[in-house]
Amino acid sequence: MKYKDYYQILGIERDADTDAVKKAYRKLAHKYHPDVSKDPAGEEKFKEIADAYQTLKDPEKRAAYDQLGRHSPGQEFQPPPDWGQQFGGAPFSAEDIDLADLFAGLAGGRRGAARQGGKFQMPGQDYEVTAHITLDDALRGTTVDLNLTVPEYDDSGRLHRVERSFKARIPIGATDGQRLRLRGKGGKGFNGGPDGDLYLNIALHPHALYRVSGHDLYLDLPLTPWEAALGAEVEVPTPRGSVQLKVPPGTHAGQKLRLAKRGLPKPREGEGDLFAIVQIVVPTVLSERERTLFKELSDASTFNPRGHFEREMKHASRAN
Amino acid sequence: MQAEQTDAVWLDAQHEYSIAELVRCSGLSEAELRELVDYGALVPKDPQGAQWTFSADIVVSAQAAGRLRADLELDAQALALALTFIRRIRELEAQIDELRAQLPHRFR
Numbered sequence: 001m002k003y004k005d006y007y008q009i010l011g012i013e014r015d016a017d018t019d020a021v022k023k024a025y026r027k028l029a030h031k032y033h034p035d036v037s038k039d040p041a042g043e044e045k046f047k048e049i050a051d052a053y054q055t056l057k058d059p060e061k062r063a064a065y066d067q068l069g070r071h072s073p074g075q076e077f078q079p080p081p082d083w084g085q086q087f088g089g090a091p092f093s094a095e096d097i098d099l100a101d102l103f104a105g106l107a108g109g110r111r112g113a114a115r116q117g118g119k120f121q122m123p124g125q126d127y128e129v130t131a132h133i134t135l136d137d138a139l140r141g142t143t144v145d146l147n148l149t150v151p152e153y154d155d156s157g158r159l160h161r162v163e164r165s166f167k168a169r170i171p172i173g174a175t176d177g178q179r180l181r182l183r184g185k186g187g188k189g190f191n192g193g194p195d196g197d198l199y200l201n202i203a204l205h206p207h208a209l210y211r212v213s214g215h216d217l218y219l220d221l222p223l224t225p226w227e228a229a230l231g232a233e234v235e236v237p238t239p240r241g242s243v244q245l246k247v248p249p250g251t252h253a254g255q256k257l258r259l260a261k262r263g264l265p266k267p268r269e270g271e272g273d274l275f276a277i278v279q280i281v282v283p284t285v286l287s288e289r290e291r292t293l294f295k296e297l298s299d300a301s302t303f304n305p306r307g308h309f310e311r312e313m314k315h316a317s318r319a320n
Numbered sequence: 321m322q323a324e325q326t327d328a329v330w331l332d333a334q335h336e337y338s339i340a341e342l343v344r345c346s347g348l349s350e351a352e353l354r355e356l357v358d359y360g361a362l363v364p365k366d367p368q369g370a371q372w373t374f375s376a377d378i379v380v381s382a383q384a385a386g387r388l389r390a391d392l393e394l395d396a397q398a399l400a401l402a403l404t405f406i407r408r409i410r411e412l413e414a415q416i417d418e419l420r421a422q423l424p425h426r427f428r
Contacts, residue, residue, distance in 0.1 A: 029392055035384045035406060050391060126345065126383075143325065167325040176417075179380060180328035197345065199383075200328055211421035214414075218421040256422070267330050279424050 001078070003071035004099050006052035014066075018057060025053040051100040060087065061103055097161050101151045124196030125150075125187035131200050133174060135207045138264050139239050141172040146198070152188050168200060173267030175215050176204040209237060215264040215272025221257065222281040223247060238262040238274050245276060253280045335376035336365065342374055346382035348389060352396055356385060359400035381407065 007014050010024040031037060032046040039045070055061045064087040071077050079102070087106050131144045147165045154160055168182055179201055186196025210217040221236065231249035235242050238259060245257060255278045263272025283290065329335065343350050356362045357372070362381060364372035374382075384406060385399050394402065 026392065033388070033391060035387055035402075046391075123344065169325060169327050171328065171330070173330070179331040181331055181376075181379070182326050182328050185326055194344075199331075213418040213421040216418075216421075220424050267332060268334060275422070277422055277424065 001076070001097060001099060001102065003068070003073060003075045003077045004048070004052070005070075005073045006056055006065060008073065009048050009052040010056065018059075021053065021056045025049060025057070029053075047100075051103070054100075055103045061106055063087075064106060065103070097151060097159055101159055101161065104151070121193035122190035123193045124189040126196040126199065127186045128199040128201065130203050131168070131170065132203045132205060133170065134205050135210060135212070135239060135264070137170065138174045138202075138204060139172070141170060141174075143167050143169050144200075146200075148198075150187055153190065168198075170200070170202070171267065172265050173215075174202045174204075175264055176202060176212050178202045210239070210274075212264070215266050217263045217272065217274045219274060219276050220279055221245075221276035222279045223251065225280055225282060228252065228278065228280050236276055239264070247278075251278055253278055331376045331379050333375040333377055336373045337376055337379060339372050339374070342379070342382050345379055347386035348382065352385075352389070352399075353382065355396035356382075356400055356403070359397065361385070361400035361403040 007016070010021065010028065012020055012024045016024070028049045029046065032039065032042045032049060034043045034046055037046070055065050064083070067083060067086070068077070068079055127148060127150065129146060129148065131146070133142055133144065144167070145165065146168055147163065149161050149163055152160055152162045166185065168180075168185075170180065174180075179199055182198040182200065184195040185198035189195045204212055210219055212218075217239070219236070221234070223232070223234070227234065227247060228251045229249065231251070232247045233244050234247060236245045236259070240262070243259065243262070245259065247257065251257075257276040257278065259274040259276065261271040262274035265271050286294065337345075339350055339353060342348075342353055346353070348356075353362065357364060357367070362374065362378055362385075364374055366373065381403055385403055388394050388402055389399055
């Protein structure tokens with residue numbers, strides 16, 4: 001098992017009192033708690049901080065931890081031979097558990113208390129994982145492979161870390177940030193307690209064309225100035241095949257053209273919409289003929305898109 | 321070995337949870353959950369009903385409350401306030417995502 005320096009993790013001295021332990025923990029927890037922090041590494045960091053606190057805040061567990069001696073963080077070590085008996089811990093095999101499992105198995109710990117009560121039932125722990133899926137998976141539904149390493153007690157009451165793999169069917173209707181529950185797929189219940197659940201967070205891979213908001217999709221639709229002015233019928237890709245979109249005359253940049261029900265399917269019924277966002281694009285290099293025609297248009301047109309500037313400026317000069 | 325296949329269930333407004341189920345999946349006690357309802361941080365489907373049921377999307381809030389209570393030792397009033405702020409942040413994030421999705425690629 002790998003050693004972790006719980007004092008170093010909390011940034012405190014070895015002789016820090018309980019108050020200092022609590023203060024250091026709270027300060028770090030406010031920064032890294034997964035419900036507060038947006039730091040992607042925050043969850044892992046918080047787990048370490050919480051494990052350190054769970055052990056050091058409890059005088060008995062802290063004494064047991066100190067008995068493990070001092071090692072460098074990450075160094076492989078074995079607890080002294082009579083360590084488990086001395087602190088009333090559950091039997092364990094030190095190879096396949098981590099330091100936090102070891103302390104969770106000590107008397108006074110959640111599991112320890114349950115074990116000593118004999119008939120006391122404990123529900124299994126809930127777990128949470130993120131499933132990364134593509135837009136195509138969201139459209140058609142998919143199956144994801146999940147692999148979890150969880151602490152479990154075997155029949156003889158020994159604590160082990162076991163690999164669990166299974167497939168989860170994600171129904172049609174998934175989108176970014178949605179949550180699913182897999183009943184009974186979390187940690188095993190203890191003494192006949194119910195098994196925990198597994199929660200899946202859906203994360204959609206970014207798509208080259210579509211941007212996702214809920215079940216709606218957004219797509220950039222580049223138009224030429226003449227298509228925007230005169231109107232046009234253009235072919236637009238959608239996740240379920242391309243469609244002809246009528247662009248009305250006088251369309252301007254930034255306008256959202258809605259293609260109803262062309263977004264992502266919703267969980268039970270209905271679909272989101274697809275919005276084509278107009279961009280007016282001009283050629284960077286003009287042919288001689290194009291230049292002549294644009295020049296002609298410029299001379300002939302009386303259109304002034306900045307009329308409101310002039311009105312505002314006149315208004316301001318009158319006010320002064 | 322053939323891996324076992326499981327169906328996942330959406331946590332959304334279409335499913336209902338009883339208060340007992342919410343106790344089970346949040347780690348909060350029924351009294352704590354009732355207090356959060358009293359403070360308006362969790363809203364049952366039928367607040368006047370004899371047996372409260374909750375829309376399944378509340379599970380996310382209730383679990384966050386359970387974690388914050390356990391990890392930061394917050395009392396019910398502080399939890400209720402934290403949940404209100406978290407919900408507000410989620411709403412603002414959703415608005416930002418929606419606005420960002422409307423920005424052309426080159427401006428993102």
